[in-house]
């Protein structure tokens with residue numbers, strides 16, 4: 001155990017325990033820490049995992065010629081309609097707000113000479129809607145920025161890092 005852990009003989013008091021500190025764990029911690037005391041239990045280093053290795057990018061239908069309905073349609077078609085439609089809708093509807101969060105943290109998504117985002121058209125997508133950062137280092141940059149936000153909260157809010165080796 002190390003880094004920021006304050007465990008007493010009586011143990012830890014917490015409202016929520018999150019196992020893992022990849023993108024899912026850190027984003028959940030950020031949201032939940034607004035209302036709850038959150039403890040993250042993770043192995044290895046904070047942020048280590050698949051998320052920081054993600055290369056291709058993150059899809060969000062937020063350009064003027066794109067739409068959430070088109071993104072949903074493409075996703076359902078790519079899954080041969082075996083997808084859970086309710087989950088697909090919910091995830092894709094959140095793409096805009098989530099990207100705005102990362103923009104507000106100055107995550108360095110790649111831009112062209114004119115300053116517009118360089119959007120890639122990956123398999124199954126009918127439009128260019130995949131944002132990437134540092135070429136193929138998208139996950140690295142996104143985890144770096146979400147970790148920074150968690151660290152700020154850790155100082156003044158209630159995220160406790162409990163790292164188990």
Ligand SMILES: Cc1cc2nc3c(=O)[nH]c(=O)nc-3n(C[C@H](O)[C@H](O)[C@H](O)COP(=O)(O)OP(=O)(O)OC[C@H]3O[C@@H](n4cnc5c(N)ncnc54)[C@H](O)[C@@H]3O)c2cc1C
Nearest residue numbers: 020021022023024042043048049050051053054055056057
């Ligand atoms: C090389 C590569 C490239 C990828 N490229 C893309 C891409 O371009 N776009 C895309 O959308 N997706 C991509 N993916 C998939 C994407 O990275 C994953 O879907 C995503 O990161 C999953 O996030 P997560 O938070 O659930 O998992 P992770 O980021 O893997 O986090 C899991 C966390 O749980 C912790 N953990 C695991 N076991 C335990 C345990 N027993 N006890 C405590 N903690 C534990 C880990 O240490 C880690 O902190 C890629 C994956 C890889 C490997």
